[in-house]
Amino acid sequence: MDQNADAYDVIIAGAGPTGLMLAGELALAGVRCRVVERREHRTQESRALGLHGRTMEVLHMRGVADEVLERANPVPRVRVSLGQSLFDMGKLVSDFGQLTIIPQGQTEELLEKRAVNLGVTVERGVTVTDCRQEGRTVHVTLEKEGRVWEESAPWLIGCDGSRSQVRQSMGAEFTGATYPYTIIVADVRLGVPLDDQLLIRVGRAGLVVATDFGNGWYRMGVIDRDKPWSDDPVTLGEVDATLKKLFGRDMRPSEPLWTSRFHIQERQAEFYRKGRMIIAGDAAHVHSPLGGQGLNLGIQDAMNLGWKLAAVVKGRAGEDLLDSYAAERRPVSQGVIKVTDIATRIMTSDQLPARVARKAVVAVASRIPRTHLTAVGHLSGVFTRYPAMAAATGASALVGTRVPDLRIASPGRSAENLYEALRTGSFVLIDTGSGAPLLPGVPESDGSLVRLAGRISYAPGPWRTPEVILVRPDGYCAWAGTRARAVAELPAALLRWVRS
Template identity: 80%
Template sequence: MDKKTAAYDVIIAGAGPTGLMLAGELAMAGVRCRVVERREHRTRESRALGLHGRTMEVLNMRGLAEEVLARANPVPRVRVSLGNSLFDMGRLATDYGQLTIIPQGETEEILEKRATGLGVVVDRGVTLTDCRQEGRIVSCTLEQEGREWEETASFLVGCDGSRSRVREAMGAEFTGATYPYTIIVADVKLGTPLDDQLLIRVGRAGLVVATDFGNGWYRMGVIDRDKPWSDNPVTLAEVDQTLRKLFGRDMRPSEPLWTSRFHIQERQASFYRKGRMVIAGDAAHVHSPLGGQGLNLGIQDAMNLGWKLSAVVKGRAADDLLDTFAEERRRVSQGVIKVTDIATRMMTSDRLPARIARKAVMTVASRVPATHQTAVGHLSGIYTSYPSMGAAAGASPLVGTRVPDLKIAGRGTPQRLHEALRQGGFVLIDSGTGAPLLPSVPEPDGNLVRLTGRVVADSGQWRKPEVILIRPDGYCAWAGSRTRAQAELANTYLRWIQA
């Protein structure tokens, strides 16, 4: 075996969306990072194809949203056949009230271009075969075309999918279940056009999720309750027959770009970190594809982990800051697993109580304004929050919630929060007067950006606090009056970063 040591702070196993997003976050902070990927090429199929509102906000915080939108088909409304229910994400208070339809391969291309532009090395055709922690170093055994060698790094992050080698080496259990039916996916043209860009058709035989790419092709995701598992490739004839059964008419599918079948699973790792090894994305959690949450959870995992791991590597935070990644993100994925499991079982059941319940739930959820807003808020990730951030006595209810792209009017041209977050540091909005807050934190190093002025436009509750401290991932770390800020803000900042 060749002995080879690479001078990297972090090795990431897996060059899917989670790994590439994380690599960009680390490189932006000056962390020496390498990505290894067993596949020879980026994903060429559409695979995961929907970016929800919160994910688009995250990408906008890094200057990537415009390029995504230039390639995508924004779909603001979801039609569910039960009670002819309509869910309108355009009602959300965000610039991205939509499901942004873009093939996974193009998302990966955008994320990889950013990462490599920041100096990240992405090595394809390289497989992580073993890993172990030795003190403050992680040793990785890598293999390529029969040659095997070792490299070391301060940290190893497994973004290597549901069969994660890193998770296995950590000893984390991946508990959960496999559903008793399979899903067929096919990207095809339809001779019988659909009236909706995104339709969920539910019937006694199963369900179909039909998504318009905006270029003449549709993604058809099909669960046929009566169809047994098969190891054979999905054929156009099989797609045609299944769609006839579930739609009750000839949809005339043609020109398939990609077809596949797979089992649906729901699983979550028992822990996300062990020492200097961490897992994220599908390596940490998998769930039913209903709702299109998987890729979105992975990108948001990376956004949460990136700045924290960078701070630890750079000596600006202790290792236990990484425990907050596991605490915050495991709760979110656990909630998604629970909701998608209930929805999948209810939507695919042929039992009369389930059929009655699902129609009633969809009707109420789509037609009662408050319930509708809650449904689309959670579906989009806009309502995702981290309650543990606001556990301190007297903390503002805003702490731990997502901060929208606020406009701050001070001297000169109004500034936008997302643009300030593109430096990768904390942002401090101060609308009061007096001596600068957090005077010990230098501004030029990018760890803290100060915006002086008042929050303007229709920003609702965000116009009330005089001072707001926002984490690099766009969540509120502190909010309140300037008087309280003088007493509390320094300790809050030091909770996350050592100045």
């Protein structure tokens, strides 16, 4: 039977961080949204535990970052044992120049609370077993406790992980490879505490990524080149022996909270959208965990997709706007796959050329200021940009780049930061000049679609120059330039995003 055929605009498969973030974005725009999740409970283990700078900026744009920080351990520096190299994320022009350590379950809790408060329905213990499209409707077969039924909605989004049923129903190949070695993770206390909150120890036998939770426990992520795959559970004795081998001393691990082992894969979906079915997060891409990018990519996928899908659902844009989601996000995940693949292979190799290369690369990346900033900028996501945007508009080199948290003054309001102004999910138009309104032909410029702001009192680097900046709901620059050019070009730039 077909239940709730008209109850929801969007069904999301998966209540992990990607699905919950997307649900919140859709609900913020007034889209009726239902999330189904096969797990009975939120993630109980720490799992993905690091939120990078750009992800924290995104969460700050939606009012969640402060709650995250109340529970987290901010780590501003990463030490790599090769030459004792130090990567300092505090060098970034961001309020979140750090890796924010928080267990995945707590991230899910905060994102779910936001989504539910905005009216999202989340049902657990429900598995998507099949889905198909008929015209402008997607039919989803669901199963819970042996009961099988069908629900329909205009849109289905697969945030259902690397084994995504939605991706399989779309017919998208998940191409890539599996590494010949495995990773062991263990959340333990250490009898020999580390001097660094985040240490990457590299040796000929493999590597260890040690992360301090800030509460006495450490996450130990271990790749031992010589350890064969096993289906057996990870024991404390195995963790003890492996750490002793890779550290060269007894670390005395104890009181394990969670242990696991898994194969490392690098895969990317052939395409991200087929008609009214779309995938995001691990359903679209997986890669080596070195660098901790997975959860961060998923949340940023959701931030990119959310306002676009909402615009389509609400009739403000045509479906071709959704083409920009894959055009912008797929190259980002492809770049992460490429970089983490190279890094993992170099860092775990016992071959002399690789050992020489990793010492040289780490030394250059950590000690030359410009190279160091580039490395932490890309690692954090702060330097992520969307070249496809700039190619489509071409007004400024700033188009497609992340806009920092400018200090702005809005008409009739006291001064505030840009990321606070973005909390309604609207565009923000910063116009420092004077004269007639720049958007007389856009009736939604009353604040529901475009929020108007005036003077900038703080802007780093190149952001001091433009007289007019149009900021998308996800915090990226949609247009920038002089006021003279804005009069002629800005309406068309805005209509590209909301009247496609």
